[in-house]
Amino acid sequence: MPEPAICLLPLGPVSGEILTSVAAAVGQAFEQPVRTLPPRDLPLSCYDTHRDQYFSTGLLKKILKWSPRDALKVLGITPVDLFIPIMKYLFGEAQVSGKGAIISLFRLRPEFYGLDPDRELYFERIAKEAVHELGHTFGLTHCRDPLCVMNSSCLIGETDCKGTDLCNTCQELFRWTQKKGVKS
Ligand SMILES: [Zn+2]
């Protein structure tokens, strides 16, 4: 039986390079082993033809269904655009203090905004969104520190303004919830 790990689950085509970089970022942020699961096809049942987007909460449910028993957390990573009914789009969604989270790469590419490709910026955005959504699954809520990765971002400019790391307070909170989890 493999040790409990944060599992990355590609939903649709996601490059190995992206998965490696996300694994490094979340492994460092949460000090847990990380492994990548075999990719899954995007379920058509979550596709909205009118919006040409995938229903994020529906995908999150699938992710939980597909999650291996020993998974500490499961982070779905998908190239498609996500929505929930009250929002035009989402960079990601997570269950606070739960097991599952998802991020979309769709709006993280500089090309989406009509700019030239910028690999460093793209990968940095992916790392921030991955750590942010997984942070929610570890019980962290939005942080007011503008540089903290748990600062909320609805616009790409907000993602770019914040840092890649948890602030000291969020880091302490994370360690505290971890200790509590081990004892109980
Ligand atoms: Zn958030």
Ligand SMILES: [Zn+2]
């Ligand atoms: Zn913080």
